[in-house]
Amino acid sequence: MRAPDVHLNLNVRGMGASATVAINERCDALRAAGRRVFKLGLGQSPFPVPPRVVQALRDHAHQKDYLPVRGLPALRQAVAAYHERRDGVARGAEDVLVGPGSKELMFLLQLVYYGDLVIPTPAWVSYAPQARVIGRQVRLIDTQPEQAWRLTAGRLEQLCQEDPARPRIVILNTPDNPTGGSYSRHELRALAEVSQRYRVVLLSDEIYGELHHGGDHFSIASLYPEGTIISSGLSKWCGAGGWRLGTFLFPPGMRWLLDAMAAIASETFTSTCAPVQYAAVAAFQEDPETESYLRSSRRILGALGGWVHGRLVAAGLECARPQGGFYLFPDFSPAIGNLGAVGIADSLSLCERLLEDTGVAILPGAVFGRPPTELTARLAYVDFDGEAALEAAAGQDGALDEAFLRRHCGAVVEATERVVGWLEGLRRAA
Numbered sequence: 001m002r003a004p005d006v007h008l009n010l011n012v013r014g015m016g017a018s019a020t021v022a023i024n025e026r027c028d029a030l031r032a033a034g035r036r037v038f039k040l041g042l043g044q045s046p047f048p049v050p051p052r053v054v055q056a057l058r059d060h061a062h063q064k065d066y067l068p069v070r071g072l073p074a075l076r077q078a079v080a081a082y083h084e085r086r087d088g089v090a091r092g093a094e095d096v097l098v099g100p101g102s103k104e105l106m107f108l109l110q111l112v113y114y115g116d117l118v119i120p121t122p123a124w125v126s127y128a129p130q131a132r133v134i135g136r137q138v139r140l141i142d143t144q145p146e147q148a149w150r151l152t153a154g155r156l157e158q159l160c161q162e163d164p165a166r167p168r169i170v171i172l173n174t175p176d177n178p179t180g181g182s183y184s185r186h187e188l189r190a191l192a193e194v195s196q197r198y199r200v201v202l203l204s205d206e207i208y209g210e211l212h213h214g215g216d217h218f219s220i221a222s223l224y225p226e227g228t229i230i231s232s233g234l235s236k237w238c239g240a241g242g243w244r245l246g247t248f249l250f251p252p253g254m255r256w257l258l259d260a261m262a263a264i265a266s267e268t269f270t271s272t273c274a275p276v277q278y279a280a281v282a283a284f285q286e287d288p289e290t291e292s293y294l295r296s297s298r299r300i301l302g303a304l305g306g307w308v309h310g311r312l313v314a315a316g317l318e319c320a321r322p323q324g325g326f327y328l329f330p331d332f333s334p335a336i337g338n339l340g341a342v343g344i345a346d347s348l349s350l351c352e353r354l355l356e357d358t359g360v361a362i363l364p365g366a367v368f369g370r371p372p373t374e375l376t377a378r379l380a381y382v383d384f385d386g387e388a389a390l391e392a393a394a395g396q397d398g399a400l401d402e403a404f405l406r407r408h409c410g411a412v413v414e415a416t417e418r419v420v421g422w423l424e425g426l427r428r429a430a
Contacts, residue, residue: 071098175324
């Protein structure tokens with residue numbers, strides 16, 4: 001019997017699964033086969049959902065009705081109050097849109113807004129594929145390690161000058177995935193001035209904002225309030241990736257854009273999971289227990305990220321020190337001679353060989369928009385028991401030392417040492 005013809009949209013033909021999803025599934029398969037694997041590929045928070053938020057989910061498990069497309073009114077009000085408290089941006093519940101993850105909201109934004117998507121690279125793996133699925137033009141702006149992989153105002157202005165009136169969405173991710181970097185107030189002020197001059201729409205992806213290691217996250221929305229959409233959610237700072245709840249906070253002048261996205265949402269996902277929305281109200285409210293949870297999370301991530309960074313740099317790699325989130329973006333090019341001797345010529349073969357030889361899973365820089373032959377990679381230092389680490393950190397004053405990291409973040413420590421040992425072995429063999 002003749003197989004039926006398969007007709008795929010040209011925009012999705014040849015696309016595979018998201019690289020972060022694929023590496024997680026591959027690691028699970030290797031572990032199921034009995035292999036020792038260190039999961040430093042998927043950027044999933046190691047910490048549990050705060051107990052108060054979990055209890056709120058239990059209390060509202062009976063909620064079964066469809067909620068408003070834009071989101072539960074009490075949640076939208078809580079989100080607006082959260083951003084006013086944290087970011088100094090005064091908004092109301094009518095300026096908030098809730099969705100099943102910020103990823104879905106980003107997709108809807110590009111679907112309804114006609115314009116180019118401007119992405120500084122390296123960048124999160126799904127920004128560009130979403131635009132290509134929809135058929136939007138993607139403009140990738142290469143950033144440089146000398147600027148800690150951050151977009152400069154001069155480079156943005158250069159792009160905007162090519163066609164000053166062209167509609168654009170510019171994505172800023174701070175703290176950043178995949179580099180762990182965070183824009184300074186000075187850098188954001190300069191970017192805000194250029195964005196305002198050319199009337200670009202800024203999508204400020206601040207999903208890691210609460211995980212700034214110094215607790216000093218700053219939003220560009222306070223500098224360019226009329227043109228900035230803040231993207232947030234529960235997945236990273238609240239440890240609830242699988243709950244799938246994201247939020248967008250719009251400027252009042254962009255109500256038309258919010259309304260258009262809500263109209264599409266009504267025809268697609270209808271509304272976000274009801275019990276999760278009720279529980280999320282507790283997550284966004286000011287609460288001493290949540291603040292304590294966040295302080296401990298930052299202490300652990302700051303100490304661990306700093307330790308891993310120090311070991312990689314001591315091994316000869318180039319790498320910016322992380323300032324937030326749980327990522328590092330090392331450049332293996334200083335070892336290019338030793339890597340080339342064993343047939344490693346690009347970031348994909350680098351990560352494949354590293355996984356094969358050491359069991360350490362990281363992601364190639366190529367999937368984050370970098371040139372394939374650039375020997376960069378993203379390492380997510382998340383493979384540890386976050387709940388046990390939080391309990392231990394609560395009982396220890398001062399900085400968390402190496403002994404703490406070895407005891408409570410042992411898999412990440414061992415994985416780092418395997419990478420360092422692997423590089424040393426290549427050097428000796430050369």
